[in-house]
Ligand SMILES: O=C(O)CCC(=O)C(=O)O
């Protein structure tokens with residue numbers, strides 16, 4: 001067996017993530033980013049007018065009534081023009097390079113959005129990418145809810161395909177990140193009983209890259 005590539009000492013978390021993705025397809029990590037980075041993301045998110053958040057869509061063909069049956073979150077795409085998120089983008093880029101080096105996934109770029117679930121919002125069971133139909137390969141979700149309580153709901157439930165009992169429940173606590181292969185796990189967000197904030201990203205392969 002080949003030795004895994006070496007990682008800089010300060011980034012052993014990347015090797016842990018790569019190993020977990022290779023082994024079981026997902027990982028949940030707590031306190032994943034420096035507290036300053038998390039605080040900045042939370043502060044900037046709080047400053048953004050919630051009116052800037054738009055109801056999320058699902059594919060091209062569903063009408064708004066159908067969408068609201070499936071998901072009630074509101075989203076706001078962010079990119080490099082949002083300079084406050086640079087440390088987050090730098091970290092995400094290091095992860096992309098590590099994954100490509102270790103797993104040869106050919107991740108090409110990264111799209112990311114803030115998601116806001118108001119009281120009562122949810123997202124029914126779905127997969128982020130269908131095999132052969134999407135260039136989304138890897139999903140990352142960073143939670144930014146400081147005083148989260150179990151009674152607040154809004155949990156991420158992860159399923160194996162064909163199973164109706166979740167194998168993993170993730171509480172959307174401040175600084176927790178879940179990373180998973182986008183095609184591999186159906187998942188849902190249970191009804192949130194209070195405001196719930198997250199930063200969701202998808203690593204994509206290049207359009208035109210044949211999907212395995
Ligand atoms: O916020 C979460 O826990 C999951 C969100 C999700 O599944 C999605 O945006 O596709």
Ligand SMILES: [Fe+2]
Nearest residue numbers: 126127128187
């Ligand atoms: Fe999803």
